Amino acid sequence: MAVLVIADRDGDTVRDTTHKTVTAALKLSGDVDVLVIGQGSKAAADAAAKIAGVRKVLLAESAGLGHQLAEAVEATVTGLAGGYDAILSPATTDGKNFMPRIAAKLDVAPISDIIEVVSNDTFVRPIYAGNALETIQSGDAKKVITVRPTSFDAAAEGGSASVETVAGADAGKAAFVSEEMVKSDRPELGAAKIVVSGGRALGSAEEFHAVMDPLADKLGAAVGASRAAVDAGYAPNDYQVGQTGKVVAPALYIAIGISGAIQHLAGMKDSKIIVAINKDADAPIFQVADYGIVGDYKVVVPELMAALG
Amino acid sequence: MKVLVPVKRVIDYNVKARVKADQTGVDLANVKMSMNPFDEIAVEEAVRMKEGKEHHAAGTVSEIVVVSIGVTQAQETIRTALAMGADRGLLIQSDADLEPLAVAKLLKAVVDEEKPDLVLLGKQSIDGDNNAVGQMLAALLDWPQATFAGKIVLADGKATVTREVDGGLQTLAASLPAVVSVDLRLNTPRYASLPNIMKAKKKEIAVKAVADYGVDTAPRLKVVKVTAPPQRSAGIKVADAAELVAKLKTAGVL
Numbered sequence A: 001m002a003v004l005v006i007a008d009r010d011g012d013t014v015r016d017t018t019h020k021t022v023t024a025a026l027k028l029s030g031d032v033d034v035l036v037i038g039q040g041s042k043a044a045a046d047a048a049a050k051i052a053g054v055r056k057v058l059l060a061e062s063a064g065l066g067h068q069l070a071e072a073v074e075a076t077v078t079g080l081a082g083g084y085d086a087i088l089s090p091a092t093t094d095g096k097n098f099m100p101r102i103a104a105k106l107d108v109a110p111i112s113d114i115i116e117v118v119s120n121d122t123f124v125r126p127i128y129a130g131n132a133l134e135t136i137q138s139g140d141a142k143k144v145i146t147v148r149p150t151s152f153d154a155a156a157e158g159g160s161a162s163v164e165t166v167a168g169a170d171a172g173k174a175a176f177v178s179e180e181m182v183k184s185d186r187p188e189l190g191a192a193k194i195v196v197s198g199g200r201a202l203g204s205a206e207e208f209h210a211v212m213d214p215l216a217d218k219l220g221a222a223v224g225a226s227r228a229a230v231d232a233g234y235a236p237n238d239y240q241v242g243q244t245g246k247v248v249a250p251a252l253y254i255a256i257g258i259s260g261a262i263q264h265l266a267g268m269k270d271s272k273i274i275v276a277i278n279k280d281a282d283a284p285i286f287q288v289a290d291y292g293i294v295g296d297y298k299v300v301v302p303e304l305m306a307a308l309g
Numbered sequence B: 001m002k003v004l005v006p007v008k009r010v011i012d013y014n015v016k017a018r019v020k021a022d023q024t025g026v027d028l029a030n031v032k033m034s035m036n037p038f039d040e041i042a043v044e045e046a047v048r049m050k051e052g053k054e055h056h057a058a059g060t061v062s063e064i065v066v067v068s069i070g071v072t073q074a075q076e077t078i079r080t081a082l083a084m085g086a087d088r089g090l091l092i093q094s095d096a097d098l099e100p101l102a103v104a105k106l107l108k109a110v111v112d113e114e115k116p117d118l119v120l121l122g123k124q125s126i127d128g129d130n131n132a133v134g135q136m137l138a139a140l141l142d143w144p145q146a147t148f149a150g151k152i153v154l155a156d157g158k159a160t161v162t163r164e165v166d167g168g169l170q171t172l173a174a175s176l177p178a179v180v181s182v183d184l185r186l187n188t189p190r191y192a193s194l195p196n197i198m199k200a201k202k203k204e205i206a207v208k209a210v211a212d213y214g215v216d217t218a219p220r221l222k223v224v225k226v227t228a229p230p231q232r233s234a235g236i237k238v239a240d241a242a243e244l245v246a247k248l249k250t251a252g253v254l
Ligand SMILES: Cc1cc2nc3c(=O)[nH]c(=O)nc-3n(C[C@H](O)[C@H](O)[C@H](O)COP(=O)(O)OP(=O)(O)OC[C@H]3O[C@@H](n4cnc5c(N)ncnc54)[C@H](O)[C@@H]3O)c2cc1C
Pocket: A198, A199, A200, A201, A225, A226, A227, A228, A229, A240, A241, A242, A243, A244, A245, A246, A256, A257, A258, A259, A260, A261, A262, A263, A264, A267, A277, A278, A279, A280, A283, A295, A296, A297, A298, B013, B037, B038, B126
């Protein structure tokens, strides 16, 4: 059995979501190749070649692959699929975008967001906002799977795989127009050891930043938000933690002015330690919090800043 | 142009799903069911396109067809969409909970019949959390896709879609016909007014069977079991920030 992992490229390197997906892939088979797609991705391919356990790295470059548009990625990957029994990608927005498309072309039922590999055809995945876990066995000859990165440890560095060039498809019937990426020097939400998240209570974008940013800087944390805070424009869409946003599992998650709706809990309840600051003692967030402070964030957060020194 | 909006009947988003004791699935008996919230957003956007509201030019869309694949009661879901402003409905009756691949194949058959210029659907159903049908339908049709839409502009034979992606926003232009899946920030769906609910009762809902489409809907995945996730127990309330910091230091996370 051979497995192809589609890398999550980040400029000249690959994100640790790739390393985590390699760990999942290695539970399926010892023969794991990594595909790096994009334009000007040689350095990223060299980075992927250093992941321990990787057999070889395939590098597919073309102008059409520059922004990982689904049509071009699908055409590239289906061209390689003959050599593989399973194709895995991290469950990032890119992976979620192109993997079902690849699956349909291969006439395979995709398996989304696995959190455990039981055997090489059986997997566990959360359903109903994580309120149930489904163990499913695939009857398809080929498996197309997205992997929830927070559920797997990152494969170590230390490999020395070869890098081989493969054909990259041209753009399809959709064209890249522009992008507006949120710039930040803070750690990435999915990979951060500490996450501080703000909710509707923050009341405005100015207040959100005035409260959350200094706290995040002090803790070296990433900043997240509830859907309500994103919908109201206090924080960018990319900050949303939850069932339909990002899934995080840091060592420490601090929820500030967030009620703890099931959709929010779905994105953070695997955090090691959860702290909640909320003025309502009955807020559902306290049912999952290891440590709770009942109080107004306007009082509690400055005290916390002071206590952190 | 014509827009097709697939809508799914799912557990209401306010209800916490409970696993059945025999581990065969989630208990849906006597549970409130509603239209998948993302599909409400898709219906709302189609209606705004038809109404020429916001940035949508008047006359952009002339007909909205909604389709649901599911149990007989999914007609209520279709009726909701008709009350919001869709023109007619189609139920493909199925008592089996079909996998995204089967749903996509049925939707492809509907598209072949209806020939819409745009399929507008939810990015994810909140029961199965698959986030797959739109992308799969686009593949089967060989159409371009634009997933996780936060803004859609239809003009010049293209859908220019701003997508909510990791890291921020990405805009792409997909030539029509295309499949667009919608995200939370696209709009806030309306509540249907009483007169519109009454009017919707007169709108047509065609009912068909899965067998009418002659596509292979056999399951590919076997559900071995459905279990409850490990529960977190509530911890303790601390008096103040100083006590919190002390606890976090002891726990080794600071
Ligand atoms: C299809 C769908 C998908 C969704 N996906 C997500 C998702 O991915 N992520 C997500 O987060 N949500 C999601 N939601 C929304 C979710 O249901 C909740 O509406 C949302 O999480 C609420 O955000 P909140 O906790 O910030 O706001 P609220 O529920 O309004 O809570 C605000 C909290 O702040 C507290 N508060 C107010 N003032 C203060 C103060 N001064 N000091 C301290 N505390 C204060 C209040 O007591 C309250 O508990 C989704 C919903 C749907 C329908």
